[in-house]
Amino acid sequence: MDKPAVSLFFGAGAEVGYGLPSGGQFALDLFRIPVDQDKTDFKDQLKALDNTSAYVSKWLPDDYLKKRIHVFGKSDYEGIIASSLEYRKDDILAYLEQLDQHVLRLLRAWDVSEDHIRRIFRDETSLELGQILYGQAVKLNSRLAESVGLFNSVFFSAWLKLLELHPEQTQLQHGVRAILELLVGSCGQRLVAKLNEEVFESAPDKLSVFDDLSGIFSLNYHSVGQTGMDIVLGEPARPVTEENTPVEIMTALCRTVLEDIYSRTLDYQALVDSHFRYLYNPKAHWARFTRIAIFLRTVRRYISSSDAHLMERLAAGPGYYHDLFGLSSLADITAVGTTNYNGFARELVHQELPSIPVYYLNGCVEEYYDPYCNLILEQPTAEELASYPRLLVPLIFTQSGIKPLTSITMSRRYVELYDRFEQSDMIAIIGYGFNGDDGHINGLFRSLAEAGKRLSIFHYGNESLSVLKSEYQTKLRLSSSDNLDIFTVDSSRNVAGEPWWQALLEKYQYMQPALAPRT
Structure with missing residues (x-):
């Protein structure tokens, strides 16, 4: 054969x-990676060009060697978050609905075992992990979502309980807030998309004036998701061991989960697409x-x-x-x-x-x-x-x-x-x-x-x-x-x-x- x-x-x-x-x-x-070396190399490439050539004269802007070299930075986070919530909102919500399953998956390869986490939570709170849930205590506005499984999550409830006992733990508070921002932002984006599609539930097909009013709602991304971006793109995660305190371990676990969410749902396509076209026309927008x-x-x-x-x-x-x-x-x-x-x-x-x-x-x-x-x-x-x-x-x-x-x-x-x-x-x-x-x-x-x-x-x-x-x-x-x-x-x-x-x-x-x- x-x-x-x-x-x-x-x-x-x-x-x-x-x-x-x-x-x-x-x-x-x-x-995360520093870009100083890349800026230097790019400047060197610019200096090596023949500034008397027609290519430089017609394609590059005047005084191109004196112009500032711009890079992506913190100011671009809002665009990344907007793109992620717009295109990956369903993935984010699905992740949060199954948060406990994802935590258990991460724990199989984490620095601290699941058994140790259960033990330290019991020692810290006198409660078993999962004994207290916030599904009845916390309700999201019904206009955003009819039901949210996140607040019945064993591990998310554990983080909330530790915040009740230790309100001074700002790092854990920031991690929890970041997850809540993703929840509210994703639900909000879904609501906005639905409103824009259904401003009028019915209207005559021959009257286009009703179509002109579609797409008028938008979401302000100024604060949504920024906390999480600051955490995962900021200082590197510090390793933890069983010698760390319960709050330190649970805070590190929250950060690990947050990084996993972003690694699965981060979408910077809109950011790249909005800049790529200028590779062909640097005069139009040098930055x-x-x-x-x-x-x-x-x-x-x-x-x-x-x-x-x-x-x-x-x-x-x-x-x-x-x-x-x-x-x-x-x-x-x-x-x-x-x-x-x-x-x-x-x-x-x-x-x-x-x-x-x-x-x-x-x-x-x-x-x-x-x-x-x-x-x-x-x-x-x-x-x-x-x-x-x-x-x-x-x-x-x-x-x-x-x-x-x-x-x-x-x-x-x-x-x-x-x-x-x-x-x-x-x-x-x-x-x-x-x-x-x-x-x-x-x-x-x-x-x-x-x-x-x-x-x-x-x-x-x-x-x-x-x-x-x-x-x-x-x-x-x-x-x-x-x-x-x-x-x-x-x-x-x-x-x-x-x-x-x-x-x-x-x-x-x-x-x-x-x-x-x-x-």
Whole structure:
């Protein structure tokens, strides 16, 4: 029997096992990292330009060397919160409704055990954890929500009880307030959205004057969510042990939960999108041009510094990229695509499988972009970068609705990968969440599924396969889930006790009679 042709696609989750941060943690870290070095490097690049060239004279503003270099900072928090509450409000509310489940999940890998927390809470309050709940004592305005499960949460109630006993504990108070701000902000945003959609419950279709009054309500984000942003982007969390006081431990737990909420729901797409367009016109708004240019440099430096630290571990493995060597002995690997930004996929795959093409759909730290000419430089040398006559920025698409760029290089990359996927017997998707800011990639997979290609999605966890199938069908906006095969994979990259790639091949053998012959 001929070897099956398999294509693979990797998201951020595929690299967590190598020690790289998850997508949510990556987002938080980007706004924590100091940017002084990036500002200096950018200024040096400006000074190196030939100020007599037509490029500088016509494209850059007058006295560009004397202008201030701007960066994203605390003043941009409000925009991030507004975007997060607008686009992730349902995710935030769902998290708060299931707060206890998330706390227990975090405690499995935390510095202090659940048993110790139960013990210190009992010693501090003379109450068992969960013995007191605030569901009847605290009621949210019914216009915001009919019922709120947060106040029946065991752990949130524990934090409230400790605040009753220790009102002077300002850090715990700030953590609790931050969670309440997210609750009220999300409910408020949902109410505002509903009001704007239904200002008039009914009106004649032929009278457009009623439509002119839609969208008139808005939410003031001046204070909503700012407390939480100050906490998670401020001073690093201090480690705690069982030697700390009960209040210190519970305060640290509250901060850990708050950081987890933000890492899962932080949305800075609107912030990036509102600045990205100025890469093409620095004269129009120099501050926004420099903010996005510095931001992309910071992203590259953050990823590159993580890469250098992890190279030894990466070389040894194990991980999903190393698993491809075993897969290649039983299957023909057609192509590898990835949304990740580092060069690990290309480097590790090409060590043993140099003929397999690797496609970076969200850019890469080894690539640069010339916004003036809409040109991509793939893996330029240090000498080429130093002598380049125009401004360059790293080609890295973080959360953004503007991607992909329309350069010929990137357009070909998408088309070539799609064609290779289409020629494969099976398409394995690993560690990719099908998030909304990757709609261009989701559309690629949707087209494949609608054309009859099977998508094998490997999901970390042990949820119900039928529930997951429905969720991925919704994310891909498919009318049917018939062409979705879901595999639940554990921390050892196993599916039901066997390596994920073996499970994939067994599924291929099972499905082979139904597969169309390759062309």
